[in-house]
Amino acid sequence: MIQNRRKFLKKSAGLIAGAGVVSGFISKYATGFAKASTEKAASGKSIRWGMVIDMRKCIDGCVKCIEVCHVTHNVPEFDNPKDEIKWIWKSDYAKVFPSKDQQFVSEETRQKPFLSLCNHCADPPCVIVCPTGATFKRKDGIVEMDFHRCIGCRFCMSACPYGSRSFNWRDPRPAIENITPEYPTREKGVVEKCNFCSERLAKGQQPACVEECPENVLTFGNLYDKNTEIRKILKENPTITRKPELGTNPSVFYIT
Amino acid sequence: MIRKVPRGSMMNEKPLIFAGLAVFLLAFSYPFWQSTEDEDIPQIAMQTKGEECVAPVEYMRKNHMKLLDIWRDSVVRDGDRFHIMPDGSKVEKSLTKTCLDCHISKEKFCEECHSFASVKPYCWECHVVPKIGSHTELSGIDDVEENKQNLLKNLLARNKPLAESKQSLNKGGQ
Numbered sequence: 165m166i167q168n169r170r171k172f173l174k175k176s177a178g179l180i181a182g183a184g185v186v187s188g189f190i191s192k193y194a195t196g197f198a199k200a201s202t203e204k205a206a207s208g209k210s211i212r213w214g215m216v217i218d219m220r221k222c223i224d225g226c227v228k229c230i231e232v233c234h235v236t237h238n239v240p241e242f243d244n245p246k247d248e249i250k251w252i253w254k255s256d257y258a259k260v261f262p263s264k265d266q267q268f269v270s271e272e273t274r275q276k277p278f279l280s281l282c283n284h285c286a287d288p289p290c291v292i293v294c295p296t297g298a299t300f301k302r303k304d305g306i307v308e309m310d311f312h313r314c315i316g317c318r319f320c321m322s323a324c325p326y327g328s329r330s331f332n333w334r335d336p337r338p339a340i341e342n343i344t345p346e347y348p349t350r351e352k353g354v355v356e357k358c359n360f361c362s363e364r365l366a367k368g369q370q371p372a373c374v375e376e377c378p379e380n381v382l383t384f385g386n387l388y389d390k391n392t393e394i395r396k397i398l399k400e401n402p403t404i405t406r407k408p409e410l411g412t413n414p415s416v417f418y419i420t
Numbered sequence: 421m422i423r424k425v426p427r428g429s430m431m432n433e434k435p436l437i438f439a440g441l442a443v444f445l446l447a448f449s450y451p452f453w454q455s456t457e458d459e460d461i462p463q464i465a466m467q468t469k470g471e472e473c474v475a476p477v478e479y480m481r482k483n484h485m486k487l488l489d490i491w492r493d494s495v496v497r498d499g500d501r502f503h504i505m506p507d508g509s510k511v512e513k514s515l516t517k518t519c520l521d522c523h524i525s526k527e528k529f530c531e532e533c534h535s536f537a538s539v540k541p542y543c544w545e546c547h548v549v550p551k552i553g554s555h556t557e558l559s560g561i562d563d564v565e566e567n568k569q570n571l572l573k574n575l576l577a578r579n580k581p582l583a584e585s586k587q588s589l590n591k592g593g594q
Contacts, residue, residue, distance in 0.1 A: 238548075300497065302499060303499075304499075308496070308497075310496045310497060311546065312492060312496065343548050344548075345516070345548040345550060346517075347548075348546040348547045348548065349546050349548065350546055351545045351546055362499065366499060366501050
């Protein structure tokens with residue numbers, strides 16, 4: 165076949181144009197698919213655990229949920245606030261909801277210590293950054309940590325927009341007064357956070373904080389099941405989530 | 421300056437080289453051909469409560485570490501927490517709650533062999549060694565109430581004075 169310069173250029177231009185069209189089509193299809201997998205996951209999966217925190221009922225100064233959580237999961241108590249490990253804690257309104265979408269919030273709400281914990285986001289940034297797969301999203305929506313695989317790089321801590329993760333700067337064992345033997349402790353150099361009591365869910369129990377709360381502030385349930393208490397509450401009350409502008413889609417909702 | 425070695429001298433060193441080689445080979449292969457007396461190997465303390473192990477004994481002797489690895493991944497990553505026993509009953513996939521509930525002494529069941537084989541697994545950096553006895557007598561379980569009381573005090577002290585710490589709030593993160 166006679167191949168001159170003109171023919172060669174024509175052919176290669178056609179080839180490049182064709183490749184461009186195909187790759188564009190592929191990437192469009194791929195992103196469409198990815199979107200579907202995060203948003204329409206409800207159809208394929210049957211469980212997404214979530215929580216509603218009714219701050220109207222939460223009593224100032226009551227820390228029963230924090231106490232029971234930290235005992236159940238052997239969370240150490242360090243004297244130095246820099247070493248603090250927390251799974252669930254109370255924080256100022258301004259810290260929990262720093263977004264500017266809430267205007268003219270009542271003084272009462274503003275003064276109230278708000279309960280904070282891992283949001284178990286539907287699109288968790290911590291999972292994306294974890295280099296070892298130690299943090300991962302379970303099929304039931306829980307963002308779980310595999311402490312065995314954590315190398316302590318703390319990428320997840322910088323990725324989490326809610327400060328839900330703590331790092332063990334020191335050996336936690338000596339800082340646990342009495343160890344609950346059913347749950348392991350952690351090692352120095354490992355990150356930890358709330359696990360929505362996945363070990364209790366496996367036995368058919370509610371999370372410890374939900375069970376312990378005397379005022380029924382916390383409601384836990386399956387967000388994908390329309391007949392659950394949590395969906396009823398979400399239907400009947402206006403709720404807010406933390407930093408919605410980030411698109412993490414938290415599974416923890418607040419009634420203020 | 422390069423020193424020239426006379427050609428014939430290599431021949432004189434031959435027996436020496438082979439003798440050295442023989443000594444080296446003997447020393448190197450010693451662990452392979454020396455007979456191990458049975459009493460040298462630690463006998464696993466079979467101070468068990470149950471009748472049957474989660475898998476055949478021969479398999480467990482060789483592969484217990486593999487089984488524990490599989491258990492770990494299936495519990496943590498797949499949330500599959502139960503092991504079906506050969507007789508059909510269910511047990512938790514747990515070193516502390518299942519293995520050491522039956523083989524009640526960690527010192528005798530785990531450590532004797534591991535120190536003999538110079539294996540140092542790091543299970544116990546995090547997992548809590550159960551006290552010898554049943555689940556209800558696990559270490560520290562009696563003190564849970566007392567523990568709760570102490571923790572309550574600390575937490576109250578930490579979480580209550582939010583108003584006082586208002587000034588410092590602006591500095592902190594989340």
